[in-house]
Every structure is written in C-alpha cells, then in structure tokens.
Amino acid sequence: xxxxxxxxxxxxxxxxxxxxxxxxxxxxxxxxxxxxxxxxxxxxxxxxxxxxxxxxxxxxxxxxxxxxxxxxxxxxxxxxxxxxxxxxxxxxxxxxxxxxxxxxxxxxxxxxxxxxxxxxxxxxxxxxxxxxxxxxxxxxxxxxxxxxxxxxxxxxxxxxxxxxxxxxxxxxxxxxxxxxxxxxxxxxxxxxxxxxxxxxxxxxxxxxxxxxxxxxxxxxxxxxxxxxxxxxxxxxxxxxxxxxxxxxxxxxxxxxxxxxxxxxxxxxxxxxxxxxxxxxxxxxxxxxxxxxxxxxxxxxxxxxxxxxxxxxxxxxxxxxxxxxxxxx
Amino acid sequence: xxxxxxxxxxxxxxxxxxxxxxxxxxxxxxxxxxxxxxxxxxxxxxxxxxxxxxxxxxxxxxxxxxxxxxxxxxxxxxxxxxxxxxxxxxxxxxxxxxxxxxxxxxxxxxxxxxxxxxxxxxxxxxxxxxxxxxxxxxxxxxxxxxxxxxxxxxxxxxxxxxxxxxxxxxxxxxxxxxxxxxxxxxxxxxxxxxxxxxxxxxxxxxxxxxxxxxxxxxxxxxxxxxxxxxxxxxxxxxxxxxxxxxxxxxxxxxxxxxxxxxxxxxxxxxxxxxxxxxxxxxxxxxxxxxxxxxxxxxxxxxxxxxxxxxxxxxxxxxxxxxxxxxxx
Numbered sequence: 001x002x003x004x005x006x007x008x009x010x011x012x013x014x015x016x017x018x019x020x021x022x023x024x025x026x027x028x029x030x031x032x033x034x035x036x037x038x039x040x041x042x043x044x045x046x047x048x049x050x051x052x053x054x055x056x057x058x059x060x061x062x063x064x065x066x067x068x069x070x071x072x073x074x075x076x077x078x079x080x081x082x083x084x085x086x087x088x089x090x091x092x093x094x095x096x097x098x099x100x101x102x103x104x105x106x107x108x109x110x111x112x113x114x115x116x117x118x119x120x121x122x123x124x125x126x127x128x129x130x131x132x133x134x135x136x137x138x139x140x141x142x143x144x145x146x147x148x149x150x151x152x153x154x155x156x157x158x159x160x161x162x163x164x165x166x167x168x169x170x171x172x173x174x175x176x177x178x179x180x181x182x183x184x185x186x187x188x189x190x191x192x193x194x195x196x197x198x199x200x201x202x203x204x205x206x207x208x209x210x211x212x213x214x215x216x217x218x219x220x221x222x223x224x225x226x227x228x229x230x231x232x233x234x235x236x237x238x239x240x241x242x243x244x245x246x247x248x249x250x251x252x253x254x255x256x257x258x259x260x261x262x263x264x265x266x267x268x269x270x271x272x273x274x275x276x277x278x279x280x281x282x283x284x285x286x287x288x289x290x291x292x293x294x295x296x297x298x299x300x301x302x303x304x305x306x307x308x309x310x311x312x313x314x315x316x317x318x319x320x321x322x323x324x325x326x327x328x
Numbered sequence: 329x330x331x332x333x334x335x336x337x338x339x340x341x342x343x344x345x346x347x348x349x350x351x352x353x354x355x356x357x358x359x360x361x362x363x364x365x366x367x368x369x370x371x372x373x374x375x376x377x378x379x380x381x382x383x384x385x386x387x388x389x390x391x392x393x394x395x396x397x398x399x400x401x402x403x404x405x406x407x408x409x410x411x412x413x414x415x416x417x418x419x420x421x422x423x424x425x426x427x428x429x430x431x432x433x434x435x436x437x438x439x440x441x442x443x444x445x446x447x448x449x450x451x452x453x454x455x456x457x458x459x460x461x462x463x464x465x466x467x468x469x470x471x472x473x474x475x476x477x478x479x480x481x482x483x484x485x486x487x488x489x490x491x492x493x494x495x496x497x498x499x500x501x502x503x504x505x506x507x508x509x510x511x512x513x514x515x516x517x518x519x520x521x522x523x524x525x526x527x528x529x530x531x532x533x534x535x536x537x538x539x540x541x542x543x544x545x546x547x548x549x550x551x552x553x554x555x556x557x558x559x560x561x562x563x564x565x566x567x568x569x570x571x572x573x574x575x576x577x578x579x580x581x582x583x584x585x586x587x588x589x590x591x592x593x594x595x596x597x598x599x600x601x602x603x604x605x606x607x608x609x610x611x612x613x614x615x616x617x618x619x620x621x622x623x624x625x626x627x628x629x630x631x632x633x634x635x636x637x638x639x640x641x642x643x644x645x646x647x648x649x650x651x652x653x654x655x656x
Binding site: 177209213215250268 | 394458470473505514515516537538539540541543553558559564566568569571578585592593597
C-alpha cells in the first residue's frame with residue numbers, strides 16, 4: 001500500500017504537508033508518495049532524517065490554487081500535484097490520495113479520475129463531529145453546496161454504511177439536519193428529503209437540530225454541503241470563542257491549574273485529531289484535509305487513508321448501494 | 329407604553345412567561361398585558377405579590393401549538409393568545425408584542441396584523457451572537473427558510489439600520505454568511521446575493537464564514553433562515569458540549585475555583601441574556617423568544633421590546649428603505 005500526498009495543497013503547504021508525511025512514514029511506517037514540485041519537496045525533505053523511510057517523490061509542475069474553479073483544475077492543470085495524485089490512485093500506483101488544497105477541485109478531480117460508485121450521483125465529504133456520546137459522521141460537509149433530494153438520500157446510505165462498517169456502529173441512527181424536530185420544519189429540500197428517508201430501510205430517526213448533533217442524537221447527520229460547512233465552521237468558531245473567553249477570565253496565577261482541563265477540551269475540538277474528511281462515493285480512497293492543516297493533521301489524515309484502504313470502505317459502499325433501495 | 333405578552337406561547341408557558349412578566353413589571357416598571365386563558369393566568373399570578381404592579385390580563389380562548397401550520401393559526405385560531413396579542417398592537421392598545429411560541433406562526437400573525445414596512449417582502453428575525461469584539465446581529469435567524477436574493481438584500485438594509493440606530497454602531501460592517509471568503513464560494517443564492525450586495529451603498533465587507541462570526545468579523549451577518557437557525561443551534565450545542573466537557577474534566581475538589589470562570593462564559597453564551605429576537609420589517613415591535621425561554625429570558629425580552637419602542641426602530645427601518653437603493 002502507498003498513499004499519494006498532494007504536497008502543494010493547503011495553506012501551510014509544502015512545509016507542513018511534507019513534515020506530516022515524514023511523520024506518517026517514520027512513526028507509522030506508512031509508505032507515501034509526495035506529489036508536487038520535486039525541487040521544493042526535496043528542499044523540505046532535506047530538513048529531516050528520512051534515511052530508510054518509505055517516501056517517494058513524484059514531480060508535478062502545476063499547482064491548483066484555492067480560488068481555482070474546479071473545471072479549470074481539470075482542464076488546464078493536468079500536470080498539477082492534485083491531478084497527478086489522483087492519477088497515481090487510478091493507475092494503481094497508490095491506493096489512496098490525501099490533499100489539503102482546494103476542496104471543490106479535489107472533489108472534482110477525484111470524481112473524474114477515480115469515477116463514481118454506481119448509484120452515486122455526487123460524492124460527499126464526510127466529517128466527524130465530537131459529541132457527548134463520542135462522535136457523529138456528518139455529510140455532506142462542503143463538497144456539494146446545492147443538492148437534490150436524491151443526493152441527500154445517497155449521502156444517507158453512504159454515511160450509514162461508513163458508520164456501520166468502518167466505525168463499527170450497529171444499525172447507525174441516521175438524522176436529517178433541520179431547524180426543528182417536527183417533519184413540518186425545514187426548507188423545501190429538507191421536508192422533501194424527510195418524506196423520502198422515511199420510506200427507506202435505513203434507521204432514520206427524523207430531523208436533528210444543530211444543538212442535538214453535539215448531544216449525540218444521531219450517529220450520522222445528513223445535510224447539503226452549504227449547511228454542513230456552516231456547522232463545521234460555527235463549531236470551530238464557537239469552540240475558539242469559548243476557550244478564548246475562559247483564558248481571558250482565568251487569573252494568571254491559576255493558569256497552571258486550568259491547563260489540563262483546557263487541553264482535554266481542545267483535543268476534542270481540534271479537527272487535526274480527526275485526520276481529515278473522507279470523500280465518499282468515489283471509486284477509491286480520497287481524504288480531504290482542512291486548508292489550515294498542520295503536520296499533525298496531515299499525519300492523521302494519512303493514517304485515516306491507510307485505515308480506509310485496509311477496511312475496504314469502497315467495497316462496502318458499493319455493496320450497500322446495490323442492496324439498499326432508496327429510489328422511488 | 330404597554331407590552332402585550334403571549335402568555336400561552338413557549339415550552340414553559342404559562343408559568344415561566346407569567347413569572348417573567350411579573351419581574352418586568354415589578355423590577356423595571358414596564359406595563360404588561362398578559363394574553364391567554366384568563367383563569368390559568370390568574371392562577372399563575374396568584375403565586376406572586378402583584379399588588380400595584382402595571383399588569384393587565386386579556387382573555388384569549390385558543391392556543392397556537394408548536395406544530396401548528398402558520399396558516400392554521402391565522403385562519404382558525406383567531407381568538408388565540410398569539411393573534412390577540414398582535415391585535416392589541418394593531419389597535420394601539422399595546423405598543424409591542426412578545427411571544428415564545430411557534431416562531432413561524434408568530435411571524436405570520438405579526439406580519440398580517442401589523443403589516444409589512446413598504447419595501448419589505450418578508451420580515452426577518454434578528455438574533456444576537458456573542459463575538460470576541462462584542463456582539464453581532466444575524467438575520468434571518470429562522471423565520472424565512474427559503475429566501476430569494478431580494479429577501480437577503482432587504483435583510484441587509486434592516487440589519488445595517490438596526491445596528492446603526494439601535495446598537496449605535498457607525499457604518500456597520502455587513503457580511504454575507506457563506507462557506508468561504510472568496511466570492512466564488514457558496515450556494516447559488518449566496519453567490520447571486522454577493523454580486524448584488526456589492527452594488528449597494530451598504531458597508532458590505534463580503535462573505536463571512538461561520539467561524540468568523542465569533543471573531544467579530546462583521547457587525548451584521550446576512551443569511552436565509554435555514555442557515556441562520558443552524559448557526560444559532562450549533563452555537564448553543566457546541567457551547568453546551570464544551571462546558572460539559574470542562575465540567576467532567578474538573579477535579580471535584582477544585583470546582584469552586586472554576587465556578588467564576590465558567591459563570592462568565594455561560595453568561596456570554598446564554599440566549600436568555602439577549603432577551604429574545606426582534607422581528608424586523610413589520611409595522612410594529614414584535615419580539616420572538618426562544619421556545620425554551622425561562623422567566624429571565626421573558627423578562628429580558630420585555631425589556632428589549634420596551635427599548636425598541638423607545639428607540640423608534642420601526643421608523644428608522646422605514647426611512648432606510650425609502651432612502652437606500654437596493655433594487656436593480
């Protein structure tokens with residue numbers, strides 16, 4: 001197994017990406033292929049002792065920028081680190097890809113190169129949220145901003161299967177993100193999706209509200225990518241705000257007392273702990289990282305990619321889509 | 329000035345609503361009219377010493393339930409506490425109304441009875457979010473789940489004027505909630521709204537992300553009611569989650585040390601402190617409270633209603649809509 005890493009993608013690329021890949025190869029023994037400008041990557045690698053580590057470099061002359069339109073990445077940046085990473089997976093030279101770059105472009109490139117699993121119209125980004133009972137999987141987390149009812153139904157199947165087969169949750173509870181528990185509450189998309197989800201054989205528990213997610217109301221949270229991204233970013237912002245308020249309220253002489261407590265909270269809120277978000281529904285393993293990923297986030301994403309490959313996530317989702325009836 | 333209170337609306341009505349009204353009348357001297365089942369309200373009032381307080385009771389025989397469709401409230405519940413509260417304002421017997429009941433029905437009833445300010449297609453619920461710099465006004469917070477570009481432009485004008493004339497912020501910074509700062513990021517509605525907002529004379533600072541709200545990136549946050557309600561509920565859920573995690577991480581012997589710090593944080597996160605959400609764009613003052621409002625939340629909402637009346641909010645918004653050009 002080898003994991004292809006888009007070394008040029010992300011706000012702190014290539015430095016932090018290369019560092020994270022070195023850690024994954026060194027600490028976990030995961031073979032990585034760093035994709036991007038060879039000279040720059042080798043300069044970064046020279047900072048570390050990589051003797052004997054399973055690290056390869058694959059040159060790519062272009063970089064997909066954060067504001068590049070996905071179509072532009074596909075048409076004009078065919079020699080970009082992102083596109084070459086996907087090609088390595090497509091050609092079987094790597095078994096998974098990891099990128100912290102433009103998430104829209106990553107989704108488009110991975111979808112084009114790895115293909116969609118039959119039954120999936122649009123792949124989704126799954127993201128993990130901490131809850132008082134453990135963790136919830138939310139999808140879509142930002143890849144598909146405008147969704148149809150069918151898209152959301154497919155996300156429900158993907159999410160349920162992921163929770164069951166990868167996270168080990170038996171008959172996962174699937175909730176639909178809305179603005180009230182009653183089925184009459186929500187926008188047109190949500191109301192129509194609620195009606196259809198009730199007809200499936202999924203363990204659909206109805207609408208869940210934003211606050212219920214963090215109480216562990218459901219194992220899987222279904223929403224379009226606009227709402228999902230807002231959930232993620234608001235959670236990040238509120239976590240930051242609360243911790244900032246606490247820090248400024250603490251008497252400096254007592255800061256040492258509070259440190260262990262605050263560290264525990266920060267670890268639960270830190271996206272870097274969760275190791276990126278899998279793009280589910282494509283014919284291969286693809287992990288999309290937060291744009292601001294540091295080396296630890298990249299290392300954890302590479303570990304998550306490795307775990308996804310070992311657990312045959314793609315096969316489980318394919319089987320589920322063949323066996324479950326979600327269409328009218 | 330008198331404030332009409334829907335005594336039957338809210339998860340803890342009528343007990344907490346009546347208690348909050350008694351506090352507002354007693355502690356702040358604000359004259360209130362409690363609207364609802366006279367017998368039940370008088371039973372509640374009998375729990376307090378209300379001698380000499382400016383409290384009236386107005387009988388209403390019906391109650392709008394949380395799952396009532398707004399149209400049903402208007403057509404069939406014409407003698408409900410909600411409808412009668414609005415009628416009192418319409419008829420000049422009260423100058424503002426407060427309800428913690430079904431927010432969709434409250435919006436529909438207030439809009440029908442008080443009318444829309446010329447230039448407003450759909451009134452919006454404004455909500456207040458704590459930020460590291462103070463407070464942001466977000467609208468719509470849940471009244472209009474499916475919005476048009478014109479709706480959002482009108483919300484921007486209302487929000488800007490509210491922030492300027494009621495909160496005293498000079499040239500308020502108006503941000504559009506989206507999933508990336510770049511104008512290419514967002515759903516179809518957001519992208520189209522961004523393009524139109526740039527053409528107005530508002531102090532439009534572009535897209536703001538969920539996390540930026542809590543950093544105080546803008547004074548006003550514009551979004552549709554679906555996204556806005558998700559922001560509110562996620563903020564509530566994450567706040568609860570973080571505080572819960574802290575409490576469980578604290579050594580019981582040190583709980584007293586942490587109490588003052590936690591109280592400070594809880595006060596900032598507690599919706600009850602903010603005293604309800606004004607419904608802006610209707611021809612009168614209407615404050616919509618959280619369904620779970622306790623007596624303190626109701627008391628603060630009554631104070632907010634009183635302040636809104638004193639500050640002539642409705643006149644300022646009317647003037648702004650006449651003077652600002654937001655249409656193509």
